Amino acid sequence: MSIILDSTPAIATPADDVSPEPQRRFGIGRGLAWAFMILVILVSLFPFYWMLRTALSSNNALYAGGDSLLPVQPSAGGFERVFGLQTGQAAIDAGGAGQEIHFWRYLFNSVVVSTLITAGQVFFSAMAAYSFARLQWKHRERVFGFFLAGLMIPSIFTLLPNFVLIKQLGLVDTLLGIALPTMFMTPFAVFFLRQFFLGISREVEEAALIDGASKTRVFFTLILPMSVAPITTLAILTYIASWNEYFWALLVSYTDKSRVLTVALGVFKSQTPQTGPDWSGLMAATLVAALPMLLLFMIFAKRIVNSIGFSGIK
Amino acid sequence: MTTIRQRIRAATVGVILAASTLTACSGGGGTSTNGTIEYWLWDSAQQPGYQKCADAFHEANPDLKIHISQYGWDTYWSKLTAGFIADTAPDVFTDHLSKFAQFVDLKVLRPLDDIAPTADIQDGDYQEGLAELWKGQDGKRYGAPKDWDTIAIFYDAAVLKAAGVNPSDLQNLNWNPKDGGTFEKLVAHLTVDVNGKRGDEPGFDKEHVKMHGLSAEGSGGGGWGQTQWSAFAGSAGWQATDKNPWGTKFNLDQPSLQDTLSWYFGLVNKGYMPSYAEIGGTNSLGTDKQIQSGTAAMGLSGSWMISTFTKLTDAKGKKLDIGLAPTPIGPSGKRASMFNGLADSVTTLSKQPENAAKWVKFLSGEQCQNIIGQSGVVFPARPAGTDLAINYNKTERKLDVTPFTQQVKDKTTFLFPVTTNAADITALMAPRLDAVYIGSSPVTSLTKLNNQLDKLFEVAS
Numbered sequence: 001m002s003i004i005l006d007s008t009p010a011i012a013t014p015a016d017d018v019s020p021e022p023q024r025r026f027g028i029g030r031g032l033a034w035a036f037m038i039l040v041i042l043v044s045l046f047p048f049y050w051m052l053r054t055a056l057s058s059n060n061a062l063y064a065g066g067d068s069l070l071p072v073q074p075s076a077g078g079f080e081r082v083f084g085l086q087t088g089q090a091a092i093d094a095g096g097a098g099q100e101i102h103f104w105r106y107l108f109n110s111v112v113v114s115t116l117i118t119a120g121q122v123f124f125s126a127m128a129a130y131s132f133a134r135l136q137w138k139h140r141e142r143v144f145g146f147f148l149a150g151l152m153i154p155s156i157f158t159l160l161p162n163f164v165l166i167k168q169l170g171l172v173d174t175l176l177g178i179a180l181p182t183m184f185m186t187p188f189a190v191f192f193l194r195q196f197f198l199g200i201s202r203e204v205e206e207a208a209l210i211d212g213a214s215k216t217r218v219f220f221t222l223i224l225p226m227s228v229a230p231i232t233t234l235a236i237l238t239y240i241a242s243w244n245e246y247f248w249a250l251l252v253s254y255t256d257k258s259r260v261l262t263v264a265l266g267v268f269k270s271q272t273p274q275t276g277p278d279w280s281g282l283m284a285a286t287l288v289a290a291l292p293m294l295l296l297f298m299i300f301a302k303r304i305v306n307s308i309g310f311s312g313i314k
Numbered sequence: 315m316t317t318i319r320q321r322i323r324a325a326t327v328g329v330i331l332a333a334s335t336l337t338a339c340s341g342g343g344g345t346s347t348n349g350t351i352e353y354w355l356w357d358s359a360q361q362p363g364y365q366k367c368a369d370a371f372h373e374a375n376p377d378l379k380i381h382i383s384q385y386g387w388d389t390y391w392s393k394l395t396a397g398f399i400a401d402t403a404p405d406v407f408t409d410h411l412s413k414f415a416q417f418v419d420l421k422v423l424r425p426l427d428d429i430a431p432t433a434d435i436q437d438g439d440y441q442e443g444l445a446e447l448w449k450g451q452d453g454k455r456y457g458a459p460k461d462w463d464t465i466a467i468f469y470d471a472a473v474l475k476a477a478g479v480n481p482s483d484l485q486n487l488n489w490n491p492k493d494g495g496t497f498e499k500l501v502a503h504l505t506v507d508v509n510g511k512r513g514d515e516p517g518f519d520k521e522h523v524k525m526h527g528l529s530a531e532g533s534g535g536g537g538w539g540q541t542q543w544s545a546f547a548g549s550a551g552w553q554a555t556d557k558n559p560w561g562t563k564f565n566l567d568q569p570s571l572q573d574t575l576s577w578y579f580g581l582v583n584k585g586y587m588p589s590y591a592e593i594g595g596t597n598s599l600g601t602d603k604q605i606q607s608g609t610a611a612m613g614l615s616g617s618w619m620i621s622t623f624t625k626l627t628d629a630k631g632k633k634l635d636i637g638l639a640p641t642p643i644g645p646s647g648k649r650a651s652m653f654n655g656l657a658d659s660v661t662t663l664s665k666q667p668e669n670a671a672k673w674v675k676f677l678s679g680e681q682c683q684n685i686i687g688q689s690g691v692v693f694p695a696r697p698a699g700t701d702l703a704i705n706y707n708k709t710e711r712k713l714d715v716t717p718f719t720q721q722v723k724d725k726t727t728f729l730f731p732v733t734t735n736a737a738d739i740t741a742l743m744a745p746r747l748d749a750v751y752i753g754s755s756p757v758t759s760l761t762k763l764n765n766q767l768d769k770l771f772e773v774a775s
Contacts, residue, residue, distance in 0.1 A: 058627070058631065060625045060626055060627045061606075061626075061627045061628065061629055061630075061631055062606075063599075063603040063606040063607040064606050064607060064608075064626075064627065064628045064629040065629035066607050068629065072629050073627065073629065073630070073631045088362065089362065092358065092359055092362070093625060095622070095625065096358075097358035097384070097386070098358055098359075098361060098362065099358065099384065159396075160396065160399055160400075163396055163399070163400050164399060164400045166400075167400040167401065167402060172400070172402055247392075250389055250392075250393060251392070251393060251396050254383070254402070266386065266389065267358070267384075267386065269386050269388055269389075270386055270387055270388055271356065271357060271358040271359070271384075271386045271387060272356060272357045272358075272359075272386075272387050272618070273387050275359075275600070275602075275619070275622050276599075276600055276602075276603065
């Protein structure tokens with residue numbers, strides 16, 4: 001995007017060629033720029049290629065061809081293990097864990113957990129953010145300050161107390177138990193939305209209040225629709241974060257009924273201190289687990305970019 | 315082996331555990347009383363064998379069922395610790411020597427002498443010295459021996475052939491800290507630089523080595539050099555602590571160790587062994603991968619790696635011809651190998667200690683250990699089970715595992731140093747030994763480290 005604003009605005013018709021660039025389609029500069037862009041794209045895509053190449057290699061031959069650009073001893077074994085098509089001894093012989101894997105079950109669990117967390121967190125955080133941004137109440141700023149302090153507590157500190165609480169609620173080994181700690185809100189989400197709500201013009205809101213709308217109605221019919229972009233951004237970030245969450249889900253889950261994808265695919269990590277991971281399985285698993293998120297990004301990429309150039313009054 | 319974060323986590327968890335004993339947890343979950351015994355292990359390769367044991371146990375005790383959960387090493391200990399806090403721990407779990415002292419201190423292990431089924435476990439039924447490792451400072455037994463491991467040299471037979479070395483030459487190597495003996499001669503000969511010159515030829519370029527004669531597995535600061543230098547230090551007559559188990563004074567200041575390490579890490583400067591940078595430091599590539607990738611010709615590794623080594627192939631999918639040789643004879647006139655083992659422990663959180671103990675008794679008994687021996691993944695703790703594992707390797711893998719078993723017969727093994735404060739020892743030792751391996755600190759710096767360790771025990775005991 002290179003729009004050059006002249007200091008003397010002339011009314012330009014589409015026929016006019018005011019572009020400062022010469023007619024030459026492809027100069028040296030442009031060629032260099034293209035070459036540079038292509039190089040950057042290749043460099044950033046190479047790790048993905050390397051994952052794919054490793055995923056399609058045989059684990060037992062991997063280190064014999066460490067410098068090969070193509071898969072070593074090509075085999076679909078890694079992907080077979082991910083989808084649970086290769087069980088028991090065959091997987092162990094290939095350097096895997098030999099666990100039974102019910103891939104679609106885990107995928108379903110992941111979707112349920114991520115959806116629960118995203119829907120709950122975004123909705124409740126928006127309410128809290130509105131209250132912090134717009135409603136007048138005693139000690140509001142002080143409470144918000146306390147709230148922000150929550151951002152500074154490393155999650156490892158809350159991990160065990162949360163786990164004990166989930167245990168006492170009888171929610172160990174349930175999907176709800178995995179979703180619960182972040183389902184109602186996170187300080188970040190509240191802070192993020194509050195910043196946007198502060199930017200929404202008061203005039204619009206006051207006009208609605210004068211017309212007799214309640215605060216609740218203002219929130220639902222004005223504030224939320226005007227904040228679609230930041231809310232979408234937050235929803236996507238939350239979805240990805242909860243999709244990738246590993247350690248908490250690992251602690252809470254004990255059986256297949258609450259096992260999410262990240263935890264299930266953790267069996268491809270190192271099984272013993274010395275043997276090292278099942279690399280081809282691990283890379284196949286990582287690619288498969290990242291795929292839904294890549295799709296999500298592709299669909300909403302524009303929205304994320306747009307939300308950054310967000311403004312209140314259209 | 316363990317990351318800084320894991321160590322910090324272990325330390326914080328210790329504090330939290332101590333605090334959590336004040337707040338009683340209620341509710342169900344965790345161990346059950348309905349006759350299902352929860353059993354955890356971390357090694358996936360051993361799961362099929364133990365599943366067979368579980369089936370046999372169920373046959374013998376129809377009212378009891380075993381549910382096995384396997385978690386990889388990285389997550390196993392965090393999940394276990396969280397389980398101790400929130401009362402979701404298993405009834406029985408596979409225990410590790412580097413962890414068990416802390417668990418005893420935290421009172422999460424039930425002494426096996428206090429539960430009827432395991433009260434009559436006899437030390438003499440197992441390979442010598444194994445059962446004693448699992449007794450706490452109070453003399454009580456906290457683990458029933460499961461398996462054992464020793465160290466030997468793994469090599470790629472094709473590489474030896476190309477170098478004109480006869481595999482039988484490897485069976486009687488010797489070494490000393492001055493010139494490295496016949497062992498170093500062999501390592502030098504197996505080292506090849508990018509121009510094809512060997513380490514013992516004139517014009518050898520030690521800066522550009524293609525294949526090192528000996529693999530490296532890091533500095534060994536996380537596990538007393540188990541697969542790195544312990545075989546050399548042991549054959550120089552060195553012991554890590556004043557007594558074992560439960561030593562409180564350390565011997566890192568003794569010349570026998572410092573000379574050994576000076577020679578061992580000196581192999582890096584000669585180009586005979588990969589440097590810290592080449593193998594990725596703390597989470598180093600294992601010897602198996604170094605041999606497979608042609609980075610190293612041979613290397614020391616543990617018996618638990620046999621199945622991994624024998625599965626290795628070249629880039630075309632052809633199996634590598636892997637051979638074994640015993641660790642070299644040292645200045646003491648004997649070979650040496652660290653002797654280590656795993657055991658099964660019963661948790662104090664188990665609601666059915668009697669049933670749990672029955673299962674532990676079965677795991678440490680003849681029937682189960684023979685099943686494990688026939689699966690050939692590890693050497694079971696009972697001599698009969700060990701013999702079955704030896705046979706399995708001979709017939710199924712065409713591999714002579716004598717280098718691992720002979721040292722146990724000849725009594726040239728020494729036990730893994732069992733102490734309290736294992737996590738703190740690792741936190742102190744790992745960075746110091748890394749520095750020696752990298753070459754940024756002299757070997758004499760270990761004297762200072764030794765004082766710190768001694769002080770730690772004065773303060774902590």
